[in-house]
Amino acid sequence: MSLGLGFDLLLAASLLWSGWRALSTPRLDRALVLFIAFGLLMTLTWARLAAPDIALAEAAIGAGLTGALLLDAFGALQAKRAEAEAKK
């Protein structure tokens, strides 16, 4: 059992775990953070698969931009909700 395989197994497990938790965790903000973590793990995975181009793109687009989009949407929705509650 090489070090590489061990790392791969760990990475695989973390990928599955973070993906699973991103869907199942009750709190939305945590889900989003987990999703961004998932994106970063994907970046590592691409690096492990000798695909540096995809790793770069995943980091910038997959984790970065998608994460930013999601967080921004979440923030806007929270603000809206808070506003609505304040009105009550």
Add this chain to the structure above:
Amino acid sequence: MTDPLVWLILLPLTWASLAFPSGPGRGAWLAIAALGVQLMLVLLLVVDVTESGILVRAVGGWGAPLGIDLAADGLSVAMLLLTQVIALPLAIYARSYFSATAPEGKYFWPLCGFLLAGLNGLYLSADLFNLYVTLELVGLAAVGLVAAGGGARQIAAALRYLFAMLLGSGAYLLAVALIYAAYGTVSMKTLAPLITAEAPVVIWLAGGLMLAGLMLKTALFPFHFWLPPAHGGASAPVSALLSALVVKASFYLLLRLWLGPFAGLTAGAGLLGWLPATLGALAILWGSCQAIRAQRIKMLIAYSTVAQLGYLFLIFPLLTGEAALRAGIMQAFAHGLAKAAMFMTAGVLIKATGQDRVDSLAGAAQQLPLTMFAFGLAGVTLTGLPPSAGFLAKWQLIEAAMAQGAWIIAVVVLVGGLLAAGYVFRVLRQGFLLVPATSADTSVFHPLPRTLEWMALLLAAASVLLGLRGVELMELVSLGGAV
């Protein structure tokens, strides 16, 4: 020098991306002019294919399997022809339909251009991964059109539509991944001889994924849930575009895969064709019954689309003979032309009365005779009554079914025709009904540009007239086997 095949993709891409910077609501004339050119290009292509058979173009000059091939045979040229023939009148209609300030028309032209480019690209592509990109182009453009400028109901419909599209193309992409892993190529031409009945399990899984994904995208029962709200909720030109053309694209792709690269699997498993056929039969019955019950006129037409798509899938068990393929393409033409016309008339009726309930149509035959006549003609085609393209489709389908002893298909086709008459004549009946002028629920009819009515009539008449001369189209379809 002039290569109609490639220009059919480049031209819509160009006018779509020029219409966007020109500004909201702009680009109509550009689009109409370009669509006129596209129509001529596709006619040139028909001539080319008739003369020299299958045309293949290697993008970048590399050729499959390293590069991407574009290919045109009778089947794809027929679909291209259908697309441009419907798109041009539809564009003229849309120009009159969207007022300068209408929010739903703001970015209609760029979205429409990308949609048409995606469709043309899809019909011409011979590369499985490239097809995935065209599928996404078509799907996202369609979703954007449905959602554009809409209220909550439309947005919700668009979301449902979007997720259905994404699920479908996701399944398709996974299948492409499996195929690439198994054979090292995604070129249809290279794959066709490789995939045999002894293919590894992943190929069967890939085939299943593609089948499921494309059935979802074509809204085959029971995957039809997304279609009625999306097609019924969008603005009339968009509904026409979607119902007439977009759903046909995924059907075409399924057919192409079935007859092309996957022929080795589908020919071996004779019973496989009965799966889509059974679902198609259920779609006809279910969709028609829902259409008969529908209260809103566009919902009625949308459910009719669910039903009419069912006919397309009845051909799968019969594909061992060429007659079934012809029947399918004839049905695609019949439904495309008629359904575009029908949604266009619905747009006129809704604009004129300001209401969209079937019950509010009383007196329409008197106020908008041209529109009601167009609706009637389109209805004749959908019902499959002669002389219409729908009738020829039905005739060939029943004949093909009987030739192979598949009686049940013949029966389903006939019952479907009677059910279609049920919902078509429900609308006509209401339109012919005269209500006393004093009655409170008399609809007020607003004057509209005549272009709207004439374009609907044009397409409806085309759907009927095709029923008097289908030889050329059927011969074109037979020039086949690009893959």
Add this chain to the structure above:
Amino acid sequence: MTSGLLFACVGALLFVMGVSGVLLIRHLLRRILAFNLMGSGAFLVLVGLAQRHGVADPVPQAMVLTGIVVAVAATALALALVRRLHALTGKLEPPEADDD
């Protein structure tokens, strides 16, 4: 087992997880997450399975680059729709199927 094959298997699981999520989850933001998991799964299968013998293959890698861009386009459109729906109805779940 090469890392290619391993990650292809992970990809398969992620894909299945994503599809189930899109089908079962009603909350729209999470559904978008699920769609992205599904996409990532398919990408992993594409590259991983092609490289199951341990040699890098540029063709599927380029395909995945294309796929990632398409996925982000779809995600952005989905988010735009969700935000619009939320603005109009205040809800983050699609309304029940209205068939008429």
Add this chain to the structure above:
Amino acid sequence: MKRPVVIPAALLFAVVLILAMVDLAPPALDLRPLVAANLASSGVAHPVTAVLLNYRAYDTLLEIGVLLLALVAILAVSESVPTTSSTSATSSDLLLPMLGRIAAPVMVVVAVYLLSAGTSAPGGAFQAGAVLAAAAVLLHLTGLLPGWRQPGVSLRWGLAGGFLLFVGVGAILLLVEGDLLRYPPDHAGVLIFLIESGLTLSLGLILAGLFLFLSHDKGDVG
């Protein structure tokens, strides 16, 4: 109610799929030698870039189309209510604007590097465009760049320009060389670099736009 059907089916599918994948024989066809053999005439030295912008450049062309289309669709969906310029809430913080001022130029430099590196090493128009977009997002988050409303003419041309350039080059090559996007080997490198530069700019704008248009649309209607 769907749960009892979907989950077992999904699990079953996953198991069958994984078993089948493990079982899979090596493919009959291997494109890698082909990719490598034609690298010399492709105009770039990095195989992934060669696939992206030469062998399968048509995919890339359509993909940029998808991206531009998504942006147009987002604009079509979002309400064009002119909101007062969203002065970011973070303006009280002095550190962030500073960071933005310093980081943004650095990121532009990184983008240019990625773009030029793409011909021979990992990187290219996408990555560079993404970094540009990230710079714009950063500027927005630090309050230096307001959220975009309905785009003006020059912005719209900027968004569509890269794609139009790509289509234009493709069309000219079709007319001159006879095939869509067939680069003459001598000029392939230059043409690809030209396309990539245009794409980097437009991709940066589009990707930033995906964020900034959405971000502007807080959905305050009625």
Add this chain to the structure above:
Amino acid sequence: MTLNEAMPLAVLASSLLPGLIIFLLPEAWIGRRTVLNLSGAVAKLVLVGVLLVGVQGGVDYGFGYAVLPGLDLLFKVDALGLLFMGLSASLWLLTTLYAIGYLEGAPQRSRFFGFFSLCVTATMGIAMAGNLFTFFIFYELLTLSTFPLVVHRGNDKAMNGGTVYLAYTLAGGALLLIGIIWLHQLLGHGDFAHAGIVTDLDPTYDGQLKIIFLLLIVGVGVKAAIVPLHGWLPQAMVAPAPVSALLHAVAVVKAGAFGVIRIVYEIYGIEFAHTLHLLTPLAMAAAVTIIWGSLRALFQDDLKKRLAYSTVSQVSYIVLGVALFGPVGTVGGLVHLVHQGIMKITLFFCAGNYAETLGIHKVSEMNGVGRRMPLTTLAFGVAALGMMGVPLTAGAISKGWLIEGARAADMNWAIWVLWTSSLLNAAYFLPILWRAGFRQTAPPWPAEQLARHGWRETAWLLLLPPLVTAAATLAVGILATSEFSPLAWAQFIARNEYRLVVP
């Protein structure tokens, strides 16, 4: 394209083109519409006349082209078709005149006349169809173009009548379609040929051929209103009088009867149909229809409904004539196709006149109407006597030939059916005549709309057509043995086309 090829198309165009143009004419352009209508009708009559002379001289008129690979749209003019065309063309002219008078001032006349012309086009297409495919196309076109006429009044009653009409005819059409395609499947074509086309098939197909026969006959039987497929006909009487007159007394029901003739003689061949034992059941169905229709007519107070049930009964005379295996019966059936049309259209014209002039819709309202409207009542009387089979009328000729035919075929029960039917005819027509002629008037009339102008009891456009057809009823009866009578033409068909020895 030669002139002989163009003739069938010209016949179609003479009503199709005016019809399409009329659709687009503004409502107020009465003059131009009338000119178009009449010139189309006259042109058609002239064309049919030319064809009559040509066919008698042995000229072939035909035109065809492929709609689908292996499937042709085929037109062919033969003597049998001309029998139907001659009837329709002459009655179209008269009915157009009548309709112009009838609909004066009514709304939606452009639509009415447009669809009216389409109906006649469809009828001509049915008559000239050279194969089953073409026949079916025009058969369904007839359904479609009559629907707007049935629902023309636009009230709920009209809508319901229209719905029933559609339900029957579309379902019948579906069965017909499946029969036709099945036959195509077996033969590879469906062209009409005078000796039948299925005889070449292996005897193992006899079972299938019997089922196909049933499908085909049920399909056309709906329009021919064979019991129990007749339910739509009385319902469709909500249509305006010209529609009832031309379409539901002549074009639609005759299209069904005509279809029966084509199927029995030119698809199966009379000999082969006899060998398959198909004729006796057909004759039985016709007999049941004849009796049942007459019985129902007896109990109708609504005048148009009584006429409608009478139609149900009378159309089956034609079917009976066909099913009587023998030349005499054939001639009787063929000639009745024309004679019944002339008589029945007279009756409907008169019924329309009563309704339009005085508002009379029911038999019980007709007391003394003969004094108020003597000419109309005279025409009605002539036609009613003809229907009963009184000598010197058209009806006497056809009934005579039918009875002779039944005797020649050794089907004595059919003679009884014909006699019973004649008695029943008398039972439902004589009371009407008696009321009209001898009962005292109990004014006022339900709704008197048109005043009397001297001898003109109603508008002259309403009066002229029934008088002409009533005169024709007598003429074809008295001059039956002359060279140009319908009877002579029916004998010509039987002799020249079906190679029968006609006495």
